Amino acid sequence: MIHKGVKDAQEALLGVKDGMTFMLGGFGLCGIPENAISELVRLGISNLTCISNNAGVDDFGLGLLLQKHQIKKMISSYVGENDEFERQMLSGELEVELTPQGTLAEKCRAAQAGFPAIYTPAGYGTEVAEGKETREFNGKMYVLEYAYEADFAFVKAWKGDEAGNLIFKGTARNFNPCMCGAAKITVAEVEELVPAGQLDPNEIHIPGIFVQRIFQGKHYEKRIEQRTVRPRN
């Protein structure tokens, strides 16, 4: 067993620097690497490029890095629900590359799986495809999209073991598995870190080979963006 466990977020993020490109898992505020984000805020590094489906809300998730102007460029599919984001984007302080959600997932997966590029139908005929190579297959048009290149991927899982194996929970899975192994270094934070051998090899969502560092996160807030309920009868 190859040991991937580290003490905390501080140790897990050793080596992050100004100007780097990061991938961050999560959909909305669901399944985001809360501890890694806090540590990035604490470290105060800037000029970052962040690949993440969303940009958090004003005071949580990636919104915390936006508040401190640590992010130079966001690559996302949806950035609503964040006033400070919208302000920085419209004023030109923040560079934004909007990418269809499935394309974003697959550009991560391409990096994970050693594919240089993929052909997707998403965005053909729209401004997303402007300047990009397109091609017809079987009468349908596709856009050539390249694999992402990132320095660190920060993901959040439910359970993990010392070998780096990960199990996600519910819809907190989302982009996290696709980003594992898609950057030079993948840092996983988990709610529960167990010794190797305690997770069923059949139930592992992401094998440890895709993870370089793993730690048990602290103080998960797991904020809900749109609490929607029906009344108890």
Add this chain to the structure above:
Amino acid sequence: MIHKGVKDAQEALLGVKDGMTFMLGGFGLCGIPENAISELVRLGISNLTCISNNAGVDDFGLGLLLQKHQIKKMISSYVGENDEFERQMLSGELEVELTPQGTLAEKCRAAQAGFPAIYTPAGYGTEVAEGKETREFNGKMYVLEYAYEADFAFVKAWKGDEAGNLIFKGTARNFNPCMCGAAKITVAEVEELVPAGQLDPNEIHIPGIFVQRIFQGKHYEKRIEQRTVRPRN
């Protein structure tokens, strides 16, 4: 819940015809759709194209279809350990398209995921790439490989539910998940079929949307090709 359960292999294979292209899961004899293969033998349909990593052994797995000369063409990565296969191939009775294993998996996955083609480095500079389009990305050469098109995919899982959700076991997983949803109709056979709701949604390997018909298989032989053991102390 959309109900996918059918009574048996006979009902599950309704619609298979001479000349069709099938995908069959399994690696060696591990995780092969034993019941679907038996039913194909019983039906006696021929001129089949079979996409399967291996071709079984002389008297088991796809070897049973080869014995009866039901297969016109095999698309596989490795076909050793099968004398009848080698005889038919060398005599020209059987058409064989050998494909690198990772490419085979990804051509199935491309069909499942709606990608028309992929760029893989495997096979570049070899006869596998002859006549195929190649392209350089970042100084490395890749071969363009197209998604497979198949009429039926026959897969074998460990457990499944009436909604078509599948869980595989150990290395019997192999190509089976990649083939689900990669053909017009996916037929899954399982060792244990349970009502919807009994499988943990978090532990499902393949969601039922990729499966059109599911049934509980019978009389699994699960033959071992290379029994290798160490002595009990």
Add this chain to the structure above:
Amino acid sequence: MLDKNGIAKRIAKEVKDGYYVNLGIGIPTLVANFVRNDISVEFQSENGVLGMGPFPIDGEEDADLINAGKQTITTLPGASFFDSALSFSMIRGKHVDLTILGAMEVSENGDIANWKIPGKMVKGMGGAMDLVASAENIIVAMMHTNKAGESKLLKRCTLPLTGVGCVKKIVTNLAVLEVIPEGFKLLERAPGVSVEAIQNATEGELLVEGDIPEMDL
């Protein structure tokens, strides 16, 4: 004239037994409330769940269980969770049978715009571009006109596109329309709405053949 629930109710009639359905944010989300309960349907949400159920009972919401609109949800027996890559494999691979989404504009050739107003609003396309580029059965749910009373069914979209030539059917507060090569073919009128009113609210080519029935809700 229909309200949002009315539009959702009419669209629910398009949902057939055995369909996997992806519902967009807004009016489309309401469709789930009106699907007949004698048919089997599963709802997919592109953030990674199949088999969505109703919203949770107050107090039972789970932060790890949301839909693509970030709302807390529940799951039904037979549900499954999966990652974003597999989720879009379902969509791109045409395993989802019906996609229902909102729009700011639709053009008579089936183009759709719903993600950006230059210089004003950019929320992003989310999964909409993948959905419209892949789905073979797309229904747009929207108001026939915008707040200023201008038609949203146009000859050509003025906003940045989400997808080209992909919309098949549109259900608005005024009408049900099919996109055919010649333009918007009027299929049904909302209760109490005249063909003339629909014509007046439609900038794109409207095709009216014979008597147009009122919707049966």
Add this chain to the structure above:
Amino acid sequence: MLDKNGIAKRIAKEVKDGYYVNLGIGIPTLVANFVRNDISVEFQSENGVLGMGPFPIDGEEDADLINAGKQTITTLPGASFFDSALSFSMIRGKHVDLTILGAMEVSENGDIANWKIPGKMVKGMGGAMDLVASAENIIVAMMHTNKAGESKLLKRCTLPLTGVGCVKKIVTNLAVLEVIPEGFKLLERAPGVSVEAIQNATEGELLVEGDIPEMDL
């Protein structure tokens, strides 16, 4: 001169702490027996397992648990199972640190042939083409000559290739060699084997610089 176990033993010294290793069929499989037990290594098998352990105890073999050579295996704590697509994501994505495989022929520019003898034998390439096209650290384990006594280290391969310019190191029954732009650089001699004997058994360009040490096994 080394036997198969000797070759495996020498290759085991190339396996470093923290490596994920893919072992091919034949001699490479034996390497696992000789890896130092004070380092952490995980073995990957491309049919879908990471963290392979020893062969099972007689009577405990499981038909659902095999390696790429179709042999029954066991797993160690920290193991995981996965499908073929994810398995080759590990390989193609360069997550596997070391690949050890057999060969019929290797050429002085690092080409390798190991899957076909035209008109005679075609077992197929299995995962070998993916492995050699992707791995940055490939060691070939083989006999220096074939059964007829002819060299397998050639100027140019005569058999259909598995991959081009990919082999970095070769360990044979006679020697350890590195593939450099000029040809096969002799690094070590097998115990009791002379440089002359290696030269005689090598058709491709052999580069001998200074004293060549004997392997330390």
